[in-house]
Amino acid sequence: MTQRAVCVIGAGLIGGSLLRAAEQAGRTVWGASTAADAADAHADKFDVTTDTDAALRRAAETDALVVLAVPLPALPDVLRRVDAVAPACRLTDTVSVKVAVADAVERYAPRARFVGGHPMAGTAESGWAAGKADLFAGAAWVVAADDGLDLDVWADVAELAWACGARVVPAATDEHDIAVARVSHLPHLLAAVLAAVGAAGDDELPLALAASSFADGTRVAGTRPELVLAMCEGNRDALLGAVDDALGRLGAMRGALASTGGLAATVRAGHAGRQRWAAARDPQGVQVKRRSSLSALRDIGRRGDAVVGWKD
Secondary structure, eight states, X not given: OOOOOEEEEOOSHHHHHHHHHHHHTTOOEEEXXXXXXXXXXXXXXXXXXXXXXXXXXXXXXXXXXXXXXXXXXXXXXXXHHHHHHOTTOEEEEOOSOSHHHHHHHHHHOTTSEEOOEEEOXXXXXXXXXXXXTTTTTTOEEEXXXXXXXXXXXXXXXXXXXXXXXXXXXXXXXXXXXXXXXXXXXXXXXXXXXXXXHHTOSSOOHHHHHOOHHHXXXXXXXXXXXXXXXHHHHTTHHHHHHHHHHHHHHHHHHHHHHHHTOOOHHHHHHHHHHHHHHHHHTSOOEEEEOTTOOHHHHHHHHHTTOEEEEEOO
């Protein structure tokens, strides 16, 4: 495997964790971020500046892998700098939607050698101080596998994910967005609704009685609202389908509860879904040839398996 240097733009929770994990794995790392996160990273002896152009220029000179770890609304401005300073760089991202990112890259940095990525890890906290080197350990890291992508850069992204302790799940960008709408973005919205219902009214008794089920169900409602809005609104089409499915199930559950008092169908379906998720947490690890076909890689992801290394 290569030890390609890594330039991370955005040193918040995800970018900061990536810098820590990649350095721990022996990679040369540097980056650029906001003044606050750059100062905190610098205090921890990491080479993070507020000068995005300087970080990108160094990446172009050293053929480093550039990782964009900024919120979706910030991408256009960052991509304009990529196109101006490092137009043909090796490029990936950590944004939680993929179609919108691919479209933005095509529009603002079309010469970049881009392969999208999405580490499925995080917390409700944000900023450099929230990051940790083991954030990605055992996590799924989606690497886009659409036809026409640069296989050399695909290998770079996969190897970075492995270096950070993650397992690689190949997926088409549109299939990724449909999947995360159901298992990531919808849960954020349901958590927001659950938290709002629990806090409704002037009486504090419900919140005083709230215990682990409320805490677990509302955990992600503690995420900064602007981050939730960026990822959910950035995946609107796929998320609408997931919301419609949820509303249909809630409507059927309410009808059953009102007419017969029964909740069995909803509770049993939820229990079965949770059991399937538990089983999927231990995927089969697959080794692939370094230049496998992208269609074969997509099939691995659809089976729920993960790429864990090269055959050769």
